[in-house]
Amino acid sequence: MGIRTLLGMLAIALAVIGLLATNENYSLFLPALLEGAVLTIEIAVLSCLLAVVMGVLAALARMYGPAPLRWLATVYVEIFRGTSALVQLFWLFFVLPQFGVTLDAFLVAVLALGLNVGAYGSEVVRGAVLAVGRGQWEASTALNMSRAQMLRRIILPQAFVAMIPPWGNLFIELLKSTALVSLITLSDLAFKAQQMNQTTLKTIPIFTLVLLIYLAMSLVLTIAMRLLEKRASLGLARGRTV
Amino acid sequence: MIWDWAFTFEILPVLARAAIVSIEATLLGFAIAASLGLVLAVVRIAVPWTGWTISVLVELIRSTPLLIQIFFLYFVFPKFGVVLDAFTAGVLAIGIHYAAYCSEVYRAGFDNIHRGQWEASIALNLSSWTTFRDVIIPQAIPPIVPALGNYLVALFKETPLLSAIAVLELMQTAKIIGSETFRYTEPITLVGLFFLAMSLVSAALIRSLEGALNRRTVR
Numbered sequence: 388m389g390i391r392t393l394l395g396m397l398a399i400a401l402a403v404i405g406l407l408a409t410n411e412n413y414s415l416f417l418p419a420l421l422e423g424a425v426l427t428i429e430i431a432v433l434s435c436l437l438a439v440v441m442g443v444l445a446a447l448a449r450m451y452g453p454a455p456l457r458w459l460a461t462v463y464v465e466i467f468r469g470t471s472a473l474v475q476l477f478w479l480f481f482v483l484p485q486f487g488v489t490l491d492a493f494l495v496a497v498l499a500l501g502l503n504v505g506a507y508g509s510e511v512v513r514g515a516v517l518a519v520g521r522g523q524w525e526a527s528t529a530l531n532m533s534r535a536q537m538l539r540r541i542i543l544p545q546a547f548v549a550m551i552p553p554w555g556n557l558f559i560e561l562l563k564s565t566a567l568v569s570l571i572t573l574s575d576l577a578f579k580a581q582q583m584n585q586t587t588l589k590t591i592p593i594f595t596l597v598l599l600i601y602l603a604m605s606l607v608l609t610i611a612m613r614l615l616e617k618r619a620s621l622g623l624a625r626g627r628t629v
Numbered sequence: 630m631i632w633d634w635a636f637t638f639e640i641l642p643v644l645a646r647a648a649i650v651s652i653e654a655t656l657l658g659f660a661i662a663a664s665l666g667l668v669l670a671v672v673r674i675a676v677p678w679t680g681w682t683i684s685v686l687v688e689l690i691r692s693t694p695l696l697i698q699i700f701f702l703y704f705v706f707p708k709f710g711v712v713l714d715a716f717t718a719g720v721l722a723i724g725i726h727y728a729a730y731c732s733e734v735y736r737a738g739f740d741n742i743h744r745g746q747w748e749a750s751i752a753l754n755l756s757s758w759t760t761f762r763d764v765i766i767p768q769a770i771p772p773i774v775p776a777l778g779n780y781l782v783a784l785f786k787e788t789p790l791l792s793a794i795a796v797l798e799l800m801q802t803a804k805i806i807g808s809e810t811f812r813y814t815e816p817i818t819l820v821g822l823f824f825l826a827m828s829l830v831s832a833a834l835i836r837s838l839e840g841a842l843n844r845r846t847v848r
Contacts, residue, residue, distance in 0.1 A: 388684055396688065469828040470821045471786035473800060478821055481813035485631060559692070566694035570793060577696055590704045598693050598701065605692035 390613050397606040404599050413592045416583055420593075423579035424600050430496050430575065431562045431604075437501025438561065439554070442508025450513060451534065460509070467506035473567050475499045480571045496568040504561045511553040515546035548619045555612030559605050566601075576600060637815045640806050644819055647802035654720050654798060655785045661724025662784065663777065666731025667766075673732070674739060675757050683732070690729035696790055698722045703794045719791040727784050734776045738769035771842040778835030782828050789820075799823065 407413040448460035467475065476499040483490065490498070519542050527537040569578035580597045584590055673683045690698070703718040713721065742765055750760040789800035803816035 388688060392685075393688075396685065465829070466825060469825040471789045471800075471824050473789040473792070474817065474821045474824055477800070477804075477813075478817050481807060482817050485812075485814045563692075563694040566696040567790075569696070577694065577700075580697070581700070584700075584704060591708055594697065594701050594705050597697055601693045601697060602689065609692070 390610060393606055393610050393613070397603060397610065400599050400603045400606065404596065404603065407592070407596065407599075410592075412589065413596060416587075416589070416593050416596060419579050419583060420576060420596055420600060423574060423576035424604070426573065427562075427565050427575045427577075428604070430493070430500065430565050430568060430573070431558075433497045434501035434504065434561060434565075435558055437497060438504035438508050438557065441502060441505025442512050445505065445509035446512035446516065447538070449509065450516065451538075463502075464506045464509050467503050472499065472503045472564050473570065475503055476567055476571055492568070492571050492573045495571060496565070496573055500561055500564055500568075503564070504557050507557055507560075508554065511550055511557065512546070514553075515549040516542055518549055519545050548616075551612060551616045551619055555609065555616070558612065559608055562605055562608060563601070631814060633812070633815060636810070636812060637819065640816055641819070643806065644799060644802060644816065644823070647797060647799045648823060650716075650796070651785075651788045651798040654716070654723070654788045654791060654796070655781070657720045658723035658727065658788070659781050659784055661721065662727035662731050662780065665724065665728035667735055669728060669732035670735035670739060671761055673736065675761070687729045687732060690726055695722065695726045695787055696793060698726055699790060699794055715791070715794045715796045719794055719796050723784060723787055723790075726787075727780055730780055731777060734773050734780070735769070737776070738773040739765060741772060742768055774842055775835060775839045778831070778838070782831050782835075785827065785831070786824060 404417075408417055445460045445464055448456045449464070452460065476495065479490065479495045479499050480492065483495075516538075523541055523545065524537070527541045532541070565575060566577040569575050569581060572578075574582070576597060580593050584593050587593075669683055669687070673680050699719055699722040702713060702722045703715060706713060706718070746764055746768065747760070750764050755764070788798055791798050792801035792804060795801060799820050803813075803820045806816040807813040
């Protein structure tokens with residue numbers, strides 16, 4: 388779907404939210420929902436950062452680490468990809484305290500979502516690194532670069548471009564997964580919605596607004612990633628034509 | 630004692646029964662996703678003017694959280710007179726959500742069919758129904774089995790979301806056991822292990838299915 392269509396959809400979504408806000412029935416819920424949306428965004432941003440760090444570390448450990456580190460990374464990836472995000476969230480929230488480690492709900496949310504998406508991300512990073520042309524590796528070896536130099540200066544900058552679209556998909560998945568944190572008592576967008584639904588029973592306005600707010604957030608993210616991709620691949624095209 | 634084996638064996642049968650509900654939800658949800666996704670993808674090609682509507686619809690479904698969609702079906706639909714019980718609402722929401730993803734997978738499969746196949750079908754004066762059923766779909770499905778398989782596993786891992794509307798599947802059962810006995814360690818860990826085992830097994834199954842299909846279709 389083209390970037391224009393996406394921008395159009397975003398404009399429509401925002402316009403509908405604005406239009407609904409003029410209605411008494413809807414405007415009543417908007418402040419609390421937006422407050423929840425702020426928490427959603429905070430959790431999403433922090434866990435995106437954690438996911439990228441974990442993704443790169445796990446991928447590098449799996450490809451170049453010494454054997455124990457490689458196994459550790461493999462176990463991490465398989466466990467976090469193999470179990471459901473909600474189970475991980477509950478495990479960190481309910482089970483970890485039994486082992487004497489009590490984390491507050493916000494930290495649990497960021498950790499669980501970040502580690503979960505990081506596991507998927509490590510495969511993205513691995514794929515992108517392996518997709519860098521063989522000549523690049525050979526040339527770096529011929530120039531007598533150390534492996535760290537090779538990765539940092541030659542391989543990762545090129546792999547970065549190939550990683551953007553799949554990471555964009557993962558970020559959107561992550562943004563949507565933040566709705567799960569409402570189930571471990573965090574008052575994010577989904578939590579506020581449920582809470583107000585239980586007290587006021589005005590189900591239609593509340594959930595319509597929530598869907599629209601999530602839609603607007605995902606669209607902003609999609610558009611941002613598209614722009615980043617465009618920019619990054621522009622550089623690559625210029626580089627290749629030389 | 631952090632881990633109580635006696636308690637573990639006591640709750641195992643209860644969790645095993647709940648696992649059946651999870652698996653039922655997965656299979657029903659995937660049946661909806663796979664068939665509705667196929668319908669969306671075929672309609673998009675067969676009736677060109679629906680293309681834009683369907684892509685907006687798919688984008689809408691993919692851009693909003695599944696949890697909210699489940700709530701929407703369960704809480705909002707009754708206001709319009711459509712009362713669904715929790716299991717139906719949950720399975721329907723999961724099915725429709727993944728139908729949006731699957732329709733994109735099918736589309737990729739259809740796009741990969743050589744143009745000559747479409748042209749030959751037109752030249753042979755086949756109806757679009759026959760073209761899809763006998764020419765396009767049999768060729769399009771084998772290469773996309775792995776992608777569909779990924780979504781089957783992903784869908785399976787989304788079923789704990791049904792606990793949010795109190796469907797008695799694995800997660801909900803584990804939570805109830807936890808709140809009754811104040812022991813969360815065993816039930817939730819067991820649920821995690823169960824999902825891990827099922828995911829690994831189904832990943833292996835999909836890989837072997839993929840191998841079998843690739844051997845059959847020589848390309």
